[in-house]
Amino acid sequence: MGENNGTRKLAIICSKGSLDMAYPGLVLANAARQAGVEAVLFFTFWGMEIIHKEKQKNLKVSTVGNPSMHMPTVLGGIPGMSTMASSMMKKKIDELDIPPIDEFVEMIHDAGAKLYACRMAADMMDIKEEDLVPQVDGIISAMDFIDISEGAQTIFI
Amino acid sequence: MGENNGTRKLAIICSKGSLDMAYPGLVLANAARQAGVEAVLFFTFWGMEIIHKEKQKNLKVSTVGNPSMHMPTVLGGIPGMSTMASSMMKKKIDELDIPPIDEFVEMIHDAGAKLYACRMAADMMDIKEEDLVPQVDGIISAMDFIDISEGAQTIFI
Amino acid sequence: MGENNGTRKLAIICSKGSLDMAYPGLVLANAARQAGVEAVLFFTFWGMEIIHKEKQKNLKVSTVGNPSMHMPTVLGGIPGMSTMASSMMKKKIDELDIPPIDEFVEMIHDAGAKLYACRMAADMMDIKEEDLVPQVDGIISAMDFIDISEGAQTIFI
Numbered sequence: 502m503g504e505n506n507g508t509r510k511l512a513i514i515c516s517k518g519s520l521d522m523a524y525p526g527l528v529l530a531n532a533a534r535q536a537g538v539e540a541v542l543f544f545t546f547w548g549m550e551i552i553h554k555e556k557q558k559n560l561k562v563s564t565v566g567n568p569s570m571h572m573p574t575v576l577g578g579i580p581g582m583s584t585m586a587s588s589m590m591k592k593k594i595d596e597l598d599i600p601p602i603d604e605f606v607e608m609i610h611d612a613g614a615k616l617y618a619c620r621m622a623a624d625m626m627d628i629k630e631e632d633l634v635p636q637v638d639g640i641i642s643a644m645d646f647i648d649i650s651e652g653a654q655t656i657f658i
Numbered sequence: 659m660g661e662n663n664g665t666r667k668l669a670i671i672c673s674k675g676s677l678d679m680a681y682p683g684l685v686l687a688n689a690a691r692q693a694g695v696e697a698v699l700f701f702t703f704w705g706m707e708i709i710h711k712e713k714q715k716n717l718k719v720s721t722v723g724n725p726s727m728h729m730p731t732v733l734g735g736i737p738g739m740s741t742m743a744s745s746m747m748k749k750k751i752d753e754l755d756i757p758p759i760d761e762f763v764e765m766i767h768d769a770g771a772k773l774y775a776c777r778m779a780a781d782m783m784d785i786k787e788e789d790l791v792p793q794v795d796g797i798i799s800a801m802d803f804i805d806i807s808e809g810a811q812t813i814f815i
Numbered sequence: 816m817g818e819n820n821g822t823r824k825l826a827i828i829c830s831k832g833s834l835d836m837a838y839p840g841l842v843l844a845n846a847a848r849q850a851g852v853e854a855v856l857f858f859t860f861w862g863m864e865i866i867h868k869e870k871q872k873n874l875k876v877s878t879v880g881n882p883s884m885h886m887p888t889v890l891g892g893i894p895g896m897s898t899m900a901s902s903m904m905k906k907k908i909d910e911l912d913i914p915p916i917d918e919f920v921e922m923i924h925d926a927g928a929k930l931y932a933c934r935m936a937a938d939m940m941d942i943k944e945e946d947l948v949p950q951v952d953g954i955i956s957a958m959d960f961i962d963i964s965e966g967a968q969t970i971f972i
Contacts, residue, residue, distance in 0.1 A: 597782060
C-alpha cells in the first residue's frame, strides 16, 4: 500500500450521489482497467450512496440547480421532475447498453478496481460495513487514501 | 497518442454546463498554454454545452442549490434569478476583460489546447459532430481519454 | 516556486462554498500534511467563502439539487431546510471531533499547508486581501497556480 512501483494508477474520489455524477467515476474506472491502468475508488459524502446496498438502485439525476437542464428551476423543483429526468436518462443508458449502477459497480470490481468507503463519511452518516455492497474492499481513513493514492492521477468527482 | 514524452500536460474533464463551472476549465487550460504546458479538455455530460454551437452562448450561473449565493433558495428557484445572476456575472466578466465562453473556447484552441467531446455523452444526448463548434478535435471514448491523459495532471470539473 | 524537487505534493482547487464540499478539501490537505505530503490549496469562485473572514463561519449544506438528500426538492427549496440540514451536519461534525471550518483552516495552515486565493475570483467578487483570513498566503493568478502546482497531484473540488 502506498508504494509506487511505476505502474500507472487512477484514484477517483466519488463525492456525489446523483446519477449523472455517479457514472463518470465508474466509466473512467472501467476504461482505466480496460487499458491496464490500476483503479482505486474512494467513496465519500453523497458518493457513499453509489455503494450503499439500499440506495444504489435509486440514484436520481440532479435537475434543480443545473442550468443545463433548460427547465425553469421552478419546474425542476417539482418532486416528479428529477424522477422523470432520471427515467429518461436510465432509458438512454439502457439503449446504449451501459449497465445500471449496481451492475457497473460489480463489473469494475470484477475488472480489478479497488473500492473503498470513507471512514469519516460513514461515521457522519451512521453507515456500517454491512450497509455497503460486498464489492467494497473496506472503510478507510483519508490518511489511508493519501497512502493508497501515491503516484496516482487523482480525480475528485 | 498516449505517449508520455516528459512534457508537462494538464487534462481537464469538463462535466458541468453552468457559467461558473465552465470558466475554471477554460481559465486553467489557458494558463497552462501560456506556461507552455500541454492542455487537453474532455467535455462530457452537461459540459457538452460549452462546445455546443447553439448552447455555448447561453450558459447560466447555477444559483439554486448553491448556498454561496446567499439568496433564500426559494428565490433562487424563481426562473428569472439565474438569468439575473448570470447577467451580473457576465457584466463583471466583461469589465475584467475576460472573453465570453465562445471566444474563450476559440482562444484556447488557437493557443494549442486540444478539445474533445465524450462519445458516450454525445450518444446519450443525441449530439452530432456538426452540433459542436469547429474547435472540437473529435468525439472520443473514455478509453481514448485514458490513453491521451497518460502522464497528465488530471482535473475533473 | 514551480520547482519539482521530487517531494510529493497535493494541489487542491476549492471552488465550492457549501459545507459538504468545503470539508473534503480541508480533510485531504490535513491528511496530506500528516503524511508529510506538501499541500497547496487554491480557493476560487464560491470556494472563496471558505477563507472569507465573515463568511467562513456561515457555510451551509447544499440541499436543493442534491438528490442524495432524499427530500422532495420542493422542501429542499424552503429557506429553512438548508439551515436545518446544516445544523444536523454541524452537530455530527462536532460529535466526531472534527473542527469547524475556521479552526480547520487554521489547523492546516499551522500544519504547513499553503493557502492561496484566486485573483480573478477576488476581482469578480470585489474581495480584498483584508477580507480574507490571515492564514491566506496571498492572492495569485491562475498562471501562478500552474507554476506552484508543477509536479503535484491535482484535485478540483
